[in-house]
Amino acid sequence: MRARLAVHVSRQQCELREIVLRDKAPEFLAASPKGTVPVLVKPDGAVIEESLEVMLWALHESDPDSWLVPPSGDLDAMLALIEACDREFKANLDAYKYASRAAPENGVQARNAGAQFLVELDGRLTVQPYFFGERLTLADMAIFPFVRQFANVDRDWFDQQTWPHLLKWLEDLLASSRFADVMKKYSKWQNGSDIVVFN
Ligand SMILES: N[C@@H](CCC(=O)N[C@@H](CS)C(=O)NCC(=O)O)C(=O)O
Known part of the structure; x- marks a missing residue:
């Protein structure tokens, strides 16, 4: 959820593939064998497999609400x-x-x-x-x-x-x-599913 929140605020568009944890798609495990969500595959094929890293990636790409620059502290x-x-x-x-x-x-x-x-x-x-x-x-x-x-x-x-x-x-x-937007439910992705665009 936190990865989605940051991708949402950063207005980065990505393809969303809903992973069902008890039935993980083989393509998901091939991208990230550790098998935890979220996973983000960048356009160059690099894989980010920690939610905080996804947040930081999205916000470094674009941070219109200045989430990386707090009013107090750093x-x-x-x-x-x-x-x-x-x-x-x-x-x-x-x-x-x-x-x-x-x-x-x-x-x-x-x-x-x-x-x-x-x-x-x-x-x-x-x-x-x-x-x-x-x-x-x-x-x-x-x-x-x-x-x-x-x-x-x-x-x-x-x-x-x-x-x-x-x-x-x-x-x-x-x-x-924003919370309502990211809590939207998606159906399970599998090879051949229609592309779902997030954002
Ligand atoms: N430190 C990881 C933890 C991710 C994590 O544990 N995700 C859970 C779901 S919230 C998961 O994918 N568990 C794997 C499973 O249940 O098979 C992160 O924040 O990305």
């Missing part, structure tokens, strides 16, 4: 926050999410550990509406999908926590037209 500071999300918070999110399906009580420790990062994010938002100032940046959009997933595990619990600024931030992003 790109390195944004990348540091994103790394904290991608490493520690994401691990806690996965442990919380998957424990909660089989045995909800086992997820509590992971939920509490993940919540520490969310408290930190809420703290940033006490002085500004977005993580790096007055407007959306790469950091907000790279982290947003994971906060959304965390919230969706147990929305009642999430809404009861004392992170009012984070709740507002999440609601605003969920209500945005």
Whole structure:
């Protein structure tokens, strides 16, 4: 989702091939044997197989909303926050999410550990509406999908926590037209499918 958000804002047109994870197209695995989405194949054939790298590629191509240039702080500071999300918070999110399906009580420790990062994010938002100032940046959009997933595990619990600024931030992003655009559903791609143009 975050890769799509950045490609969307950058107005890069690309062919979209929807991959079904339980039935991955052989062409997808040939392009990227590690088998995780997203994967972006550039016009020269080079392959990008990490979502953050896709975001950075798209924004380096074109960054009309200045997502790479935050009103406060800089790109390195944004990348540091994103790394904290991608490493520690994401691990806690996965442990919380998957424990909660089989045995909800086992997820509590992971939920509490993940919540520490969310408290930190809420703290940033006490002085500004977005993580790096007055407007959306790469950091907000790279982290947003994971906060959304965390919230969706147990929305009642999430809404009861004392992170009012984070709740507002999440609601605003969920209500945005860009989010609606990238959440559009596509049918599974297979060799011979019609070309679907994204953007
Ligand atoms: N660090 C990678 C993680 C990508 C990832 O794990 N994607 C999941 C889906 S959200 C996936 O493709 N899993 C492979 C599978 O379930 O077979 C990135 O951000 O691009």
